[in-house]
Amino acid sequence: MSNLHDLLTLETSPIDESYVEKLTALLKSGIPATYTIEQVAAHEAGKDDVEDTGSNTTPLHVLIRSLPDELSREENLVVLKLMDVLFEYGAGWNFLDYENKSPGDLLFERGMKNGNALYERVVDAGVSAELLLRKLNDDIEFLDEEDLEDPEDTEETEEPSEDPEASTESLESAGDTAEHQDTYLKADLEYTANALITKDNKDGVMMDWESDIMRLARDSMFKNATSDSVVLNIGFGMGIIDRFIQERQPAQHYICEAHPDVLKHMRDEGWFEKPNVVVLEGRWQDTLSTLLDDGSVFFDAIYYDTFSEHYSDMLDLYDTIVGLIKPEGLFSFFNGLGADRQVCYDVYKKVVEMDVANYGMKCNFTTIPLPRDPNWEDVRRSYFACDRYYHPEIRFA
């Protein structure tokens, strides 16, 4: 252990301002706030290079793991200050430790969850980091396991493939249907009893455990419905939400779908013949801009749920839908943003609120509990690991 890690084990009590002074002095002396226990061990063993164990137990992890069960109000404020200082000196909010846990995961597990000042501090650090990253990269990546950081790679965010771990990852993912839309659109799909999956690598495109979420989304879309409602669903998948939408008999029900196998399935199921259905064949990036240019249709509600797209696509989508939605219209989407970790899910909840506010829109989230373990049997990897769902309803403010 280094002096920095030692200090953050919080051995001496009470936890008072002297901790803040000592921490600031250590960081000022040049010890990086991202100095990991693994690096300390390597240096102690006389190694120049830290073996890439994939684990990065940072001072922030040590601090959070060392928190006593009970903290007085004053101590809580001191811990917040310690976190502020660590973040100020470049601590990462999303590094993974020897148990594959980020600082936010550790707080959450210890019951310091949403609304707790320490947890919210990590979430805010995540939001700032994401916005900064977007400015630096002029782009934003969907936050997932690949994006959880390695302190050694903080300079390499623009070139994730230079991360030794990511380079094997990128070889594996060259044919990754969940990551690359081109690959996905060429992949064969298969409808199983409860899911739509990619045939070869069994990526779950859509699963029927989402049915309640789809019903909730449909209800939002028709909250202010009139008999001549015109709605748009982007991404047909299993057609779950489209069947729910049909129950409300909208005047016009547009469906935008890009994958040839899904379009074939829609043809087989008679969707092209339904009198109130208009199928937009192709990627929304192409078909919606044509609608926008025509200026002939405006929607009461738009729902978005695609596959193999990233948050950067959603940022582009915002530009499009603001021109297609009626002033009192609603926009909603399947919210799996960062949902493989609760803290990432919370970061993205805030990022979405901030992004839509730039368009004069307000996002209200309704939280619904989810079954702990949806059935992931047929699919290669789960894409939702949280016990709750944040359902977004976005309207012009």
Ligand SMILES: C[S@@+](CC[C@H](N)C(=O)[O-])C[C@H]1O[C@@H](n2cnc3c(N)ncnc32)[C@H](O)[C@@H]1O
């Ligand atoms: C998760 S599924 C949608 C599930 C749907 N909400 C349901 O209730 O069954 C995603 C769908 O979006 C389609 N898709 C993916 N990218 C698209 C794009 N850029 N434009 C249009 N559709 C797309 C996929 O082919 C797939 O059918």
